[in-house]
Structure formats: C-alpha cells, structure tokens
Amino acid sequence: MSNEKIPYKIYLEESELPKQWYNVRADMKKKPAPLLNPGTGKPVTPEELGVVFCDELVKQELNETDAYIDIPEEIQSFYRMYRPSPLVRAYCLEKALGTPAKIYYKFEGNNTSGSHKLNSAIAQAYYAKKQGLKGVTTETGAGQWGTALSMACSYFGLDCQVYMVKVSYEQKPFRREVMRTYGASVTPSPSMTTEVGKKILAEFPDTNGSLGCAISEAVEAAVSKEGYRYVLGSVLSQVLLHQTVIGLETKAAMDKYGIKPDMIIGCAGGGSNLGGLVSPFIGEKLRGEADYQVIAVEPASCPSLTRGVYAYDFCDTGKVCPLAKMYTLGSGFMPSPNHAGGLRYHGMSSILSELYDQGLMEARSVEQTAVFEAAEKFARVEGILPAPESSHAIRVAIDEALKCKETGEEKTILFGLTGTGYFDMYAYAAYNDGKMSDYIPTDEELAKSIATLPKVE
Amino acid sequence: MSNEKIPYKIYLEESELPKQWYNVRADMKKKPAPLLNPGTGKPVTPEELGVVFCDELVKQELNETDAYIDIPEEIQSFYRMYRPSPLVRAYCLEKALGTPAKIYYKFEGNNTSGSHKLNSAIAQAYYAKKQGLKGVTTETGAGQWGTALSMACSYFGLDCQVYMVKVSYEQKPFRREVMRTYGASVTPSPSMTTEVGKKILAEFPDTNGSLGCAISEAVEAAVSKEGYRYVLGSVLSQVLLHQTVIGLETKAAMDKYGIKPDMIIGCAGGGSNLGGLVSPFIGEKLRGEADYQVIAVEPASCPSLTRGVYAYDFCDTGKVCPLAKMYTLGSGFMPSPNHAGGLRYHGMSSILSELYDQGLMEARSVEQTAVFEAAEKFARVEGILPAPESSHAIRVAIDEALKCKETGEEKTILFGLTGTGYFDMYAYAAYNDGKMSDYIPTDEELAKSIATLPKVE
Numbered sequence: 012m013s014n015e016k017i018p019y020k021i022y023l024e025e026s027e028l029p030k031q032w033y034n035v036r037a038d039m040k041k042k043p044a045p046l047l048n049p050g051t052g053k054p055v056t057p058e059e060l061g062v063v064f065c066d067e068l069v070k071q072e073l074n075e076t077d078a079y080i081d082i083p084e085e086i087q088s089f090y091r092m093y094r095p096s097p098l099v100r101a102y103c104l105e106k107a108l109g110t111p112a113k114i115y116y117k118f119e120g121n122n123t124s125g126s127h128k129l130n131s132a133i134a135q136a137y138y139a140k141k142q143g144l145k146g147v148t149t150e151t152g153a154g155q156w157g158t159a160l161s162m163a164c165s166y167f168g169l170d171c172q173v174y175m176v177k178v179s180y181e182q183k184p185f186r187r188e189v190m191r192t193y194g195a196s197v198t199p200s201p202s203m204t205t206e207v208g209k210k211i212l213a214e215f216p217d218t219n220g221s222l223g224c225a226i227s228e229a230v231e232a233a234v235s236k237e238g239y240r241y242v243l244g245s246v247l248s249q250v251l252l253h254q255t256v257i258g259l260e261t262k263a264a265m266d267k268y269g270i271k272p273d274m275i276i277g278c279a280g281g282g283s284n285l286g287g288l289v290s291p292f293i294g295e296k297l298r299g300e301a302d303y304q305v306i307a308v309e310p311a312s313c314p315s316l317t318r319g320v321y322a323y324d325f326c327d328t329g330k331v332c333p334l335a336k337m338y339t340l341g342s343g344f345m346p347s348p349n350h351a352g353g354l355r356y357h358g359m360s361s362i363l364s365e366l367y368d369q370g371l372m373e374a375r376s377v378e379q380t381a382v383f384e385a386a387e388k389f390a391r392v393e394g395i396l397p398a399p400e401s402s403h404a405i406r407v408a409i410d411e412a413l414k415c416k417e418t419g420e421e422k423t424i425l426f427g428l429t430g431t432g433y434f435d436m437y438a439y440a441a442y443n444d445g446k447m448s449d450y451i452p453t454d455e456e457l458a459k460s461i462a463t464l465p466k467v468e
Numbered sequence: 469m470s471n472e473k474i475p476y477k478i479y480l481e482e483s484e485l486p487k488q489w490y491n492v493r494a495d496m497k498k499k500p501a502p503l504l505n506p507g508t509g510k511p512v513t514p515e516e517l518g519v520v521f522c523d524e525l526v527k528q529e530l531n532e533t534d535a536y537i538d539i540p541e542e543i544q545s546f547y548r549m550y551r552p553s554p555l556v557r558a559y560c561l562e563k564a565l566g567t568p569a570k571i572y573y574k575f576e577g578n579n580t581s582g583s584h585k586l587n588s589a590i591a592q593a594y595y596a597k598k599q600g601l602k603g604v605t606t607e608t609g610a611g612q613w614g615t616a617l618s619m620a621c622s623y624f625g626l627d628c629q630v631y632m633v634k635v636s637y638e639q640k641p642f643r644r645e646v647m648r649t650y651g652a653s654v655t656p657s658p659s660m661t662t663e664v665g666k667k668i669l670a671e672f673p674d675t676n677g678s679l680g681c682a683i684s685e686a687v688e689a690a691v692s693k694e695g696y697r698y699v700l701g702s703v704l705s706q707v708l709l710h711q712t713v714i715g716l717e718t719k720a721a722m723d724k725y726g727i728k729p730d731m732i733i734g735c736a737g738g739g740s741n742l743g744g745l746v747s748p749f750i751g752e753k754l755r756g757e758a759d760y761q762v763i764a765v766e767p768a769s770c771p772s773l774t775r776g777v778y779a780y781d782f783c784d785t786g787k788v789c790p791l792a793k794m795y796t797l798g799s800g801f802m803p804s805p806n807h808a809g810g811l812r813y814h815g816m817s818s819i820l821s822e823l824y825d826q827g828l829m830e831a832r833s834v835e836q837t838a839v840f841e842a843a844e845k846f847a848r849v850e851g852i853l854p855a856p857e858s859s860h861a862i863r864v865a866i867d868e869a870l871k872c873k874e875t876g877e878e879k880t881i882l883f884g885l886t887g888t889g890y891f892d893m894y895a896y897a898a899y900n901d902g903k904m905s906d907y908i909p910t911d912e913e914l915a916k917s918i919a920t921l922p923k924v925e
Contacts (some may be wrong), residue, residue: 018482024475092560103549191897262604352663391650395579436646
C-alpha cells in the first residue's frame with residue numbers, strides 16, 4: 012500500500028482489539044531468572060507471593076509457558092472506553108526534520124491518567140475485586156500510576172491508598188487532586204503511618220522520599236491490613252503482560268496497512284511501556300519470523316541498562332520485597348535532585364533485562380536538556396505536549412530520523428509516546444527559563460550504590 | 469441498527485471528515501443583527517473591521533448567504549492531526565444512573581489545548597499567515613483559547629501575544645507555561661503595555677482583571693502594531709463557523725449508525741462550542757427537515773441568556789470593539805469571585821442570541837457545586853476528567869437522563885464535552901475540600917450592570 016494512503020491516525024475497530032495479552036516469556040528459550048525469597052535465597056512460592064499480591068496476578072507473574080492469556084470481558088469493556096489508542100504517522104515531524112524516514116508513534120496519553128499506566132491498573136483492580144478484596148495499596152512517583160490506579164479502583168468500587176514520593180506530593184498538588192477526585196487517599200512518603208516509614212524518617216528526617224521507599228511503605232500497608240493487597244505499576248512481569256495491548260494494537264494497525272518498522276524505540280524506567288510495546292515484535296524475533304532493531308532509552312542520570320550490572324537486587328529501599336535479577340544501579344541509588352520526571356527506578360524489568368542480556372535489545376542514555384529540546388520541537392509540530400518520560404523516546408527517534416536525512420535511508424521508525432506532560436509544567440518552566448541542567452553520575456557514585464547489592468549465589 | 473452494535477466510540481474515517489464549514493446564518497430567515505460602529509451607530513464596514521481582523525475572516529464574519537464555506541486544505545491537514553474527535557456512547561454513565569436514556573457525547577478534549585478552541589485557532593492563524601502578517605494578539609481567561617492559539621501560531625510560524633486575565637495568570641502558572649512552550653508571549657492583564665490597561669490600572673489598581681478588559685488590551689496591541697491583527701476565541705460568527713466541524717462530525721457519525729438525538733445540550737459562555745455543535749442540527753430545524761430540543765447551559769453566576777436582555781452592547785470593557793446585539797448582562801458585569809472556570813463572558817454570540825430569541829433553543833442555568841458534583845460522577849464512571857465549563861452540560865444531561873428514569877422514556881441525549889480539567893485542579897481541590905460555594909447575582913446587581921448598556925436606536 013502506498014504511503015499516500017496511510018492516514019494521520021490509524022484507529023482499529025472495536026472488533027479488532029486484542030482479546031488476549033501476549034506473554035513473551037513463553038517464546039524465550041532462556042527465561043528470566045526467578046524472583047527469590049530474600050530470607051531463604053530460594054525462588055519465591057505462589058503462597059509467599061500471595062500474601063502481597065492478588066492470587067490471579069501471582070499466577071500471571073509466575074506463568075512462563077502460556078503465550079496468550081485471555082483478557083476478561085470486564086477489562087475489555089473498560090479498555091473500550093479509551094482504547095484503541097491511535098497509531099499516528101508523524102507527517103508534520105518528518106516534514107519539519109526534512110527526513111526521508113517514516114515516523115510512527117503509538118500515543119497512550121489520551122485518557123485522564125495521561126499515560127499507558129491505565130492498561131495494567133484496570134487489570135490489577137479487576138483481579139483484586141474478583142478476589143473480594145476491600146482495597147489495594149501502591150506507590151507513585153511522578154503520579155501517572157497513582158492516577159491510573161485511582162481511576163481503576165473508582166470504577167470497581169475498591170479503596171485505593173497511594174503512597175506518593177514526598178517531593179512529588181509537594182511539587183505536584185494537582186496530580187494529588189486528580190487522585191482525590193477519583194476517591195483515592197494519598198499519603199506523602201516516607202510517612203509515620205508505617206514502621207518502615209518511621210525508620211527511614213528517624214534516619215533521614217529531611218528526606219524527599221524515593222520510589223523504593225514508597226514501595227516499602229505500600230507493601231507494609233497492604234500486608235498489615237485485612238482484605239488489602241499491594242499493586243505495582245511497572246517492573247513486574249504481570250505488568251508487562253497487561254501492557255502488551257499497546258504492542259498488539261500497534262502490530263495489528265501496522266499489519267493492516269502493510270507497514271513494517273525497521274526500528275522500535277521506547278523509554279525505559281521500570282520497563283512497563285517499553286515491554287508492552289515491543290513484546291509482540293520481540294516474539295517474532297524469538298521465533299525467527301522477523302527482525303527489528305529495538306532501542307530502550309533511559310535518562311543519563313539513572314542509567315540502569317547502560318551502566319548498571321545484571322545481578323539480583325532488592326526491588327525496594329526497605330528490602331521487604333522479593334529479590335529480582337535485573338540490570339540495576341543498587342537499591343540505594345537515587346538520581347540527582349535536578350532530575351525531572353519519572354524513569355528514576357534503580358532497576359529494570361527482569362524480562363527486559365534478560366532480553367537485553369541476550370542481545371535482543373539495545374539501550375541508549377540521553378541527557379535531560381536534550382530530551383526537553385526534543386519535547387518542545389515535537390510539541391510545536393505534532394501538537395501533543397509530551398511527558399518528560401515519553402520525550403526520551405522522541406529524542407532518539409529524532410536523532411535516528413536525522414541520521415536517515417544524512418544517509419538518505421527511508422527507514423520506518425516506530426516509537427512509544429507513553430503520555431502527556433500537563434502535570435510536568437514545573438519541568439517545562441525550568442526548561443523555558445533556561446534553568447534546566449544535566450547530571451551524569453560518576454563511576455565512583457555508581458560503584459558505591461552497586462556495592463550495596465545483596466550477596467546471592 | 470440495534471444499540472448493541474453501537475461501539476463505545478465512533479470515529480469517522482479521514483475520508484468522512486467535513487471539507488466545508490456550515491454557515492447557519494444562510495438558513496435563517498431573520499438574520500442576526502449586524503455589528504455596529506460605536507462611533508456612528510451604523511453597521512460596520514468591511515474596511516473598518518479589516519483594521520482589527522484579517523481580511524478573509526472579515527468576509528466570513530459578514531457572510532450571511534453562503535451555507536457552506538470550503539475548509540482550506542492546510543486547515544484540513546491540521547485537523548487530521550487531532551480530528552475526528554470521538555463521539556462516545558456513555559454506556560457506563562447510563563448504567564451508573566440506571567436510566568433508559570441513551571447518552572452520547574462529542575469529546576473535544578483530546579488535543580494539547582484541552583478543548584475545542586483549536587478548531588477556530590488554526591483557521592484564524594492560517595488566514596493571518598496567508599495575509600502575510602507577522603503575528604496576532606488575543607486575550608485568554610481560563611487559558612484554553614490562549615493555549616490553542618499558541619499551538620496554531622507555532623504551527624504556522626506566527627508571533628503570538630496573549631493577554632491573560634491577571635487572576636488566571638497567577639492561579640494557572642502551568643497554563644502560562646504551556647503557552648510559552650509553544651512560543652507565545654503571555655502578559656497579565658490589565659498591563660502597562662497598553663493605554664487602556666494603564667487607564668484601568670489607574671482607576672482600579674487592585675483589579676484581578678477581566679475578559680472584557682483583556683480583549684480591549686489585545687485589540688489595542690493589534691491595531692497599534694504593523695503586521696498584526698486581533699483574533700478572538702468565541703462570540704464572533706466566524707468562530708461559530710469554524711466550530712461547526714464539531715456538529716458536522718457529530719451528525720455524520722450519528723447518521724452512519726442511524727442515531728437521531730432527541731435533545732442536544734451544550735455549555736454556553738460566548739457560544740463557540742454550543743454554536744458549533746448545534747448549527748447543523750438547527751439548520752435542519754430551520755429548513756423544516758427535523759426537530760430537536762436544544763438546550764444552552766450557563767452558570768447561574770453569569771446568566772446572560774436566562775437573565776440578560778437582548779440588546780446592543782459593547783463586546784469589551786474598554787469599549788474599543790464594535791457593538792453587537794446579543795443577550796447581555798452589560799459589559800461591566802463580572803461574575804462573583806467564587807466563580808470557578810470559564811463561561812464568564814457578559815454577553816453571547818449574536819447568532820445564538822437570535823436563535824434563542826426565535827425560540828429555536830432553550831436555556832438553563834446551573835449552580836457550580838451541582839456542576840462539580842456532576843463532573844466528579846462523570847469522571848469516576850466515564851474515566852474522563854471534564855473541564856468545569858463542559859461539566860455544565862454534563863449536569864443537565866444527567867438531570868435529563870434521571871427524568872427519563874422516572875418516566876421510562878428512552879430518549880437519546882447528546883451533549884458536547886468541550887474539554888478536560890487538568891488545569892482546573894484548584895477548583896476541583898476546593899470542591900474536594902468542601903470549600904466550594906454558589907452565588908446567584910441579585911436582581912439589583914444585574915439591573916445595575918444592565919443599566920450601563922449603550923443607547924442605540
């Protein structure tokens with residue numbers, strides 16, 4: 012089909028939406044390393060995980076064999092309220108760059124949570140409700156996940172308790188209000204409502220909080236209350252599973268128009284968006300059916316894939332969660348204070364870590380002023396104000412399109428536009444005022460936090 | 469076609485998008501009253517208007533005969549970046565209300581400006597560019613229009629100068645930053661950059677500003693600079709014309725599925741959204757082809773249709789604009805300080821005023837706590853966080869759906885969901901904290917501001 016016929020936005024019909032999630036682990040010969048019980052050093056059992064997570068989600072977390080898992084009708088019904096998300100041909104960006112490359116992006120920001128996070132939030136809330144639970148607890152950093160979960164819980168009538176990293180709680184009062192509007196309770200973390208929070212506050216009374224610390228508090232809150240479980244918006248294999256609706260829709264839309272991407276680019280914090288976008292494509296690579304260049308983009312200030320080590324580490328600061336084998340900077344790592352936006356987790360999804368280790372995926376790190384420069388360029392020509400996180404992928408997509416301009420190659424570039432930046436105007440203001448700076452951690456700093464890794468045989 | 473087959477969201481194909489705007493004045497036997505020159509009391513000439521507005525827009529403003537006006541290809545191309553907007557079947561809201569009514573809404577918030585305002589902004593920027601102008605000036609209150617215009621100007625490489633009502637400038641720093649990100653300059657109004665601003669500041673040094681005052685400043689800035697014209701986001705007939713893409717898309721989507729609304733509801737400030745949504749339907753009424761109940765919803769604190777008079781009035785506080793015959797509360801009217809959100813203009817589109825006067829449209833006023841109650845209910849079941857302005861229409865749609873529940877009538881209700889509330893979290897916070905109050909102006913207050921109307925024969 013000629014390019015002239017490709018519309019600006021490809022929307023699938025409702026009947027074409029995915030009815031199953033895709034579990035990439037089923038097609039991996041070498042599977043991701045199992046989660047370990049930090050006490051025994053042995054793989055965690057479903058019973059152990061069941062204390063923290065909903066039963067059905069535990070099954071999904073441990074399922075390495077079923078390639079496809081049915082999406083329950085109730086979740087499909089919710090998906091239909093805001094999905095399909097559009098696959099957009101970036102005609103205006105191509106023109107502004109003067110590139111022969113064909114650029115596509117899958118835009119996940121057209122829902123009130125403002126990002127792809129809702130895809131997993133609704134699934135996790137559904138399984139919690141189905142199990143007869145009263146509510147769930149979680150943490151949120153930039154706030155996208157907390158917003159998505161509060162929307163999902165409101166839909167199913169579940170209580171939603173969000174521990175919000177203190178610095179975000181204070182800098183993003185409007186994010187907090189959105190969550191409250193959807194009925195969630197929001198607590199700045201660290202707080203005095205948990206033992207781990209009290210302990211961290213006693214040691215660091217002036218701390219701004221961190222994602223790892225908020226995770227520890229949310230887990231403690233869940234396990235110490237009757238009828239509650241903990242839910243998480245990234246990193247876990249169950250989350251990547253739910254997020255495959257992104258990649259499945261993208262692939263269906265591209266197949267419909269006979270488009271094959273040469274290159275697939277996504278930003279990577281814990282890996283939920285990237286994993287969801289690329290899984291169906293990586294599946295084809297694993298089965299030898301097709302080849303794609305896959306690029307994970309991370310902040311230079313939090314470079315887990317490009318400068319971390321592949322080892323077992325704690326998932327949270329309080330060390331209450333199972334150990335995961337992943338690319339990590341050490342659970343004590345925190346990005347420098349000038350780091351804006353999300354993508355600040357010290358580790359990475361164990362699925363993506365293993366795929367990266369097997370050479371099925373590349374990684375690049377980018378600095379934040381260059382990211383905001385790309386964000387602003389994109390906003391001005393494509394009209395969408397991107398989230399800082401998503402703009403990491405935009406940066407590399409633009410760089411690759413400019414390379415094509417030099418070489419004359421007509422590559423097809425696909426990237427994930429995970430969300431919008433309406434709640435990130437502090438960061439945009441800093442950029443607009445020329446007050447944004449970059450920071451790359453030194454080798455010594457990274458060595459210090461990596462030295463805190465637990466010893467696992 | 470049975471209801472079971474109607475999807476959650478109806479998206480038109482690109483080939484089905486409108487290629488012409490619809491000019492409802494062509495089908496009106498009694499036309500809206502002409503704009504008058506405040507100095508001479510005579511209808512303004514194209515030459516007089518050409519000092520303030522772009523030439524092509526002057527033609528559109530004065531065109532009462534052509535029912536359809538071609539949308540230039542460059543504007544259609546921009547529309548394709550964010551249009552069609554979805555026509556949504558509110559299955560979840562219907563279920564939550566337990567109503568037999570069928571509720572549809574046309575959602576215009578899925579673009580970075582967060583509202584329908586972009587539909588006219590891009591048209592006005594296009595004609596300014598085509599005329600070889602350097603830039604445009606405008607005013608903005610809640611900020612949706614200024615954001616839309618800054619996006620449109622950025623796309624065409626035009627300078628964009630926005631006078632932002634001072635209270636909004638201070639309370640909505642993030643709105644301001646979005647405009648700056650798109651390259652606009654934003655000045656709090658009243659300011660010392662214009663004569664009219666200086667005069668108002670001399671008289672009322674502590675004023676929070678008003679829309680009428682910001683209009684006066686923007687007009688002065690445009691006419692006193694070479695290569696600039698003034699643009700306006702509502703009220704004018706040209707704006708209603710551009711906004712008919714909303715109604716034309718809605719009608720095309722409904723026709724495709726054999727849906728006929730019994731009732732069409734929209735919020736009304738200056739009338740841009742309501743006029744755009746209902747024009748094609750009112751056209752059918754005017755031509756005797758169909759009948760619809762059309763309801764304009766306005767804030768009880770700024771009730772131009774329900775409590776104003778139909779008379780010639782100034783469009784702006786500084787009295788520099790032509791006089792328009794409209795339903796008005798007097799150009800000195802200002803909503804009480806507890807009024808949140810937009811819909812705070814003292815007058816109303818002259819087209820809508822005339823249609824209302826002819827009995828082709830009804831009007832209702834609603835109080836803001838009831839509006840936010842509807843907004844929160846809607847957000848929790850439909851997932852979208854609505855703008856306070858749009859929520860006026862939601863309130864009446866819910867009220868009508870609940871009436872159907874009592875009577876058992878299966879009415880088809882259509883309403884316009886003009887935008888999202890991401891930048892209105894101050895107001896949501898007040899509602900969440902139980903600190904929101906209502907205010908209805910007394911008859912004495914209204915009589916006082918209405919007494920300031922100019923004398924026109």
